[in-house]
Amino acid sequence: MPKILLFSTLREKLGIKELQLEVEGTVLDILREMEKIGYPVGDLVLKDGKVKRGFIILVNGKNIVHLEGLSTRVGVADKVAIFPPAGGG
Amino acid sequence: MPRGYTGRYLEVDLTEEKVRVKDTFELPLRQYLGGKGLALYILYRELKKLERTMTDLDHLDPLGPDNVLVFATGPATGSLFPYSGRYHVMALRSPLTGYIASANSGGDFGPYMKFAGFDMVVVKGAAESPVYLHIHDGKAELMDARHLWGMTTFRATDTILEEVGDGGRTRVATIGPAGENGVLFANIINDKHRAAGRTGVGAIMGSKFLKAIAATGDSKPVEPERPEEFREKVKKYLDVIRKNPVTGEGLRKYGTAILVNIINQHGLYPTRNFQTGVFEKAEEQSGEYMAEKYLIRNRACWGCPTGCGRITKVPKGPFQIGYSEGPEYESIWALGADTGNADLESIIKANHLCDELGLDTISTGSTIAAAMEMVEKGFIPEERLEGVDLRFGNSAAVVEMIWRIAYRSGFGDELAMGSYRLARRYGAEHLSMSVKRLELPAYDPRGAWGHALNYATANRGGCHVTGYMISPEILGIPEKLKPLSTEGKAKWVKDFQDFTSVVNSTVACLFSTFALFADAYADMLAPLTGWDLTPEELMVIGERIYNLERHMMVKLGFRPEEDTLPRRFLEEPMPEGPNKGSTVPLKELLREYYRVRGWENGIPTEEKLKELGIIP
Numbered sequence: 001m002p003k004i005l006l007f008s009t010l011r012e013k014l015g016i017k018e019l020q021l022e023v024e025g026t027v028l029d030i031l032r033e034m035e036k037i038g039y040p041v042g043d044l045v046l047k048d049g050k051v052k053r054g055f056i057i058l059v060n061g062k063n064i065v066h067l068e069g070l071s072t073r074v075g076v077a078d079k080v081a082i083f084p085p086a087g088g089g
Numbered sequence: 090m091p092r093g094y095t096g097r098y099l100e101v102d103l104t105e106e107k108v109r110v111k112d113t114f115e116l117p118l119r120q121y122l123g124g125k126g127l128a129l130y131i132l133y134r135e136l137k138k139l140e141r142t143m144t145d146l147d148h149l150d151p152l153g154p155d156n157v158l159v160f161a162t163g164p165a166t167g168s169l170f171p172y173s174g175r176y177h178v179m180a181l182r183s184p185l186t187g188y189i190a191s192a193n194s195g196g197d198f199g200p201y202m203k204f205a206g207f208d209m210v211v212v213k214g215a216a217e218s219p220v221y222l223h224i225h226d227g228k229a230e231l232m233d234a235r236h237l238w239g240m241t242t243f244r245a246t247d248t249i250l251e252e253v254g255d256g257g258r259t260r261v262a263t264i265g266p267a268g269e270n271g272v273l274f275a276n277i278i279n280d281k282h283r284a285a286g287r288t289g290v291g292a293i294m295g296s297k298f299l300k301a302i303a304a305t306g307d308s309k310p311v312e313p314e315r316p317e318e319f320r321e322k323v324k325k326y327l328d329v330i331r332k333n334p335v336t337g338e339g340l341r342k343y344g345t346a347i348l349v350n351i352i353n354q355h356g357l358y359p360t361r362n363f364q365t366g367v368f369e370k371a372e373e374q375s376g377e378y379m380a381e382k383y384l385i386r387n388r389a390c391w392g393c394p395t396g397c398g399r400i401t402k403v404p405k406g407p408f409q410i411g412y413s414e415g416p417e418y419e420s421i422w423a424l425g426a427d428t429g430n431a432d433l434e435s436i437i438k439a440n441h442l443c444d445e446l447g448l449d450t451i452s453t454g455s456t457i458a459a460a461m462e463m464v465e466k467g468f469i470p471e472e473r474l475e476g477v478d479l480r481f482g483n484s485a486a487v488v489e490m491i492w493r494i495a496y497r498s499g500f501g502d503e504l505a506m507g508s509y510r511l512a513r514r515y516g517a518e519h520l521s522m523s524v525k526r527l528e529l530p531a532y533d534p535r536g537a538w539g540h541a542l543n544y545a546t547a548n549r550g551g552c553h554v555t556g557y558m559i560s561p562e563i564l565g566i567p568e569k570l571k572p573l574s575t576e577g578k579a580k581w582v583k584d585f586q587d588f589t590s591v592v593n594s595t596v597a598c599l600f601s602t603f604a605l606f607a608d609a610y611a612d613m614l615a616p617l618t619g620w621d622l623t624p625e626e627l628m629v630i631g632e633r634i635y636n637l638e639r640h641m642m643v644k645l646g647f648r649p650e651e652d653t654l655p656r657r658f659l660e661e662p663m664p665e666g667p668n669k670g671s672t673v674p675l676k677e678l679l680r681e682y683y684r685v686r687g688w689e690n691g692i693p694t695e696e697k698l699k700e701l702g703i704i705p
C-alpha cells in the first residue's frame with residue numbers, strides 16, 4: 001500500500017500528516033483517491049490539471065517533474081511526499 | 090552624487106587609537122555598490138599596500154595587527170528597499186580559511202550604522218587593551234572595554250546599552266568569549282541573536298582587542314533620489330513578495346527549518362558527518378515540529394516583510410530555556426543530524442549557547458561531528474576526550490563541547506581550530522567535511538551536483554549562500570533543474586554567485602531572491618541611487634566583485650587544487666535513499682565552470698580582469 005506524506009501548510013489544511021492508501025496507480029490517481037476519502041488535496045496542489053508552481057511531489061524521493069509528471073506510477077511499496085512551495089538556506 | 094549613502098565612512102586605527110572620517114563618494118560606487126563589493130575594493134587597496142611593504146603575503150597573520158576588518162552597509166541598507174536590514178563583514182584574511190573572510194548578518198545593526206552616520210567602518214591595527222567603538226551623529230569614539238572583556242555577547246550587549254543606549258536608539262555588534270579566545274570560527278553577534286557567522290570574523294575582532302561596535306541614531310529610512318518612483322516600485326515588489334508562497338507564507342510560518350523535511354525526503358540531509366543523506370529522526374527536528382512545540386512567534390530583521398526569525402522557548406527539562414531566537418535550518422542540522430542528535434530541545438539550547446558565546450553554529454556542529462567520526466573510527470584515543478562520550482547521537486555531549494570550545498578547555502582547545510586542522514592532527518584529513526578549511530553546510534553535494542560545484546568553487550570556502558543552487562535543483566526556483574545532472578550547471582552556478590554578490594553589496598537579504606531577481610533589484614536601485622541601472626549592468630557588477638575576490642585570493646596564495654570537495658563526495662557513493670550510488674562528477678563540472686568564467690585553472694586571466702576593470 002503506498003504511503004502518502006504531507007508537509008507544512010498541507011498538514012494544517014488537510015489535518016493529517018500521513019496516510020496509507022489501498023490503491024495503486026498514477027500520482028493523479030492517488031490524489032483523486034485522497035479526495036474521495038475526504039482530503040481535498042487536488043484543490044490545493046493542482047491548477048488546470050497541472051501541479052501548481054512551487055509545489056513539490058516526490059515519489060521515493062524523486063521529483064515527478066523529472067519522472068512522468070502526474071502520470072508517474074505509484075506502486076504498493078512506494079512513498080509519495082507532497083510539499084507546498086518552500087525556501088530557506 | 091548618488092543617493093543611498095551617508096557619504097562618510099570611518100577608518101579606525103586601533104594601534105594609534107585614532108579615528109578618521111573619510112569620503113565615501115571618492116570610492117568607485119557604481120562599480121562596487123557597497124557591502125561586500127565596496128569592502129573588497131577597500132581591502133584590495135590595503136592588500137596592494139601590504140604587497141609593497143611585506144616580502145611575502147604569507148606573513149600576513151590573520152590574527153595580527155596587519156589584518157584589516159570592514160563592516161559595510163550598501164545603498165539599500167536602512168532604506169525602504171525590502172529586506173535591507175543587513176550588513177556585510179569582510180577581512181583580508183580569515184583565520185580559518187586563510188583567504189578573504191566574509192560574513193553577512195541581519196537584525197537592526199546594519200541600518201543603525203547608517204543612522205549613526207556611516208556607510209562603513211574600516212578597522213586596522215590592534216589595541217593595547219580591550220576597547221569598543223561607539224558611532225553616533227557622524228562621530229566616533231573609542232571607549233574602554235576592559236570591564237566587558239570576558240563577557241558573553243548577551244551581557245556585553247546589555248552593559249553597552251546601559252552605558253550608551255540613549256533610550257533605545259542604539260544597536261550593538263559584539264564578540265563573545267569565543268572571539269576573545271581566538272576560536273578560529275568565532276562569529277560576531279549583533280542584536281543578541283543575529284550572527285555574522287562564518288570564516289572566523291569574531292576571532293579577528295578579538296585579536297584586535299575590539300570587543301564591540303555600538304551604533305546610535307534615529308531609525309529614519311534613507312532618502313532616495315527619486316522618492317515617488319522609488320516608493321511606487323517598492324510597493325509593486327512588496328506585493329510580489331506578499332503573494333509569493335515562499336516569502337509571503339512558508340518562511341514566515343515555519344522559518345528556514347521548513348527545509349529539514351524537504352531536504353531529508355530528497356535524501357541529501359547530511360547525517361553523522363555526511364556518512365549518509367537520510368536522517369531517520371528528521372521529523373522531530375523539523376520546522377513543523379518546532380512550530381508545534383517550541384515556537385512563540387516569528388521575528389523580522391529591520392525592514393523585512395517576511396520575518397523568518399524564530400522566537401522559541403523550551404519550557405522544562407535539562408535544556409530548559411525561557412527565551413531564545415532560532416535555531417534556523419543550518420543550525421538545527423549542524424547541532425542535530427550532523428552529530429546524529431535527534432533531540433530538538435538540546436539543539437535549541439546548543440544554538441542559544443553558540444549565540445551567547447559567539448560561535449558559528451555550522452562550523453561548531455560540523456567540527457564536533459568530525460570529532461565523533463574520528464572517535465568512532467579510532468583516530469582519536471578515548472583518553473583525549475576527558476570523559477566526554479563523543480558518540481553520534483549524544484546530545485548532552487554536543488552541548489558540553491560548545492562550552493569547551495568557546496573557552497578552549499581541554500579537548501575543546503583542539504576543536505577550536507576547526508575540523509580541518511583537527512582531522513589533520515589525527516591523520517584523518519578525509520574526515521573533515523570542509524572546502525578551503527570552511528565546514529560545509531546542510532546539503533550533501535552528492536544529491537545536487539550544481540550545488541556541489543558551488544561548494545567547490547565558492548570563494549569563501551565550503552559555503553551554500555555563495556551560489557544557492559538548492560533553489561533551482563531542489564526547490565524549483567526560479568525553475569526546476571535535474572539535481573543529478575551536469576547539464577548547464579556551470580552557467581547557473583556562475584550566475585548565482587554573481588547575483589549573490591550583488592545582493593550582498595546592495596545589501597539585502599538573500600531570501601529576497603525567492604521572489605525578486607536582478608530586474609527587481611535594478612528597478613528599485615535605480616530610483617534609489619539615481620543611476621540608470623539595468624539588470625545586465627548589475628550582473629556585470631556581481632561578476633566584477635566575484636572576480637576581484639578570487640584575484641585577491643590568488644595573491645593570498647590560492648592553489649587551483651583547492652577548488653575541490655572532500656574525498657567522500659568524489660569516491661564514496663551515497664549509501665542509501667533517492668541518491669543512492671551518486672558521487673559528484675567534479676572534474677567535468679569544473680572544466681565547464683572555468684570556461685564559463687573565463688578562468689584558467691581557477692585563476693582569473695589578465696584579460697578577464699581587464700575586461701571587468703579590475704586591473705588597468
Ligand code: SF4
Pocket residue numbers: 172174195196388389390393394395396397398598599600601
Ligand atoms: S527573511 Fe529572515 S533573515 Fe532575511 S531579512 Fe527577513 S527575517 Fe532577516
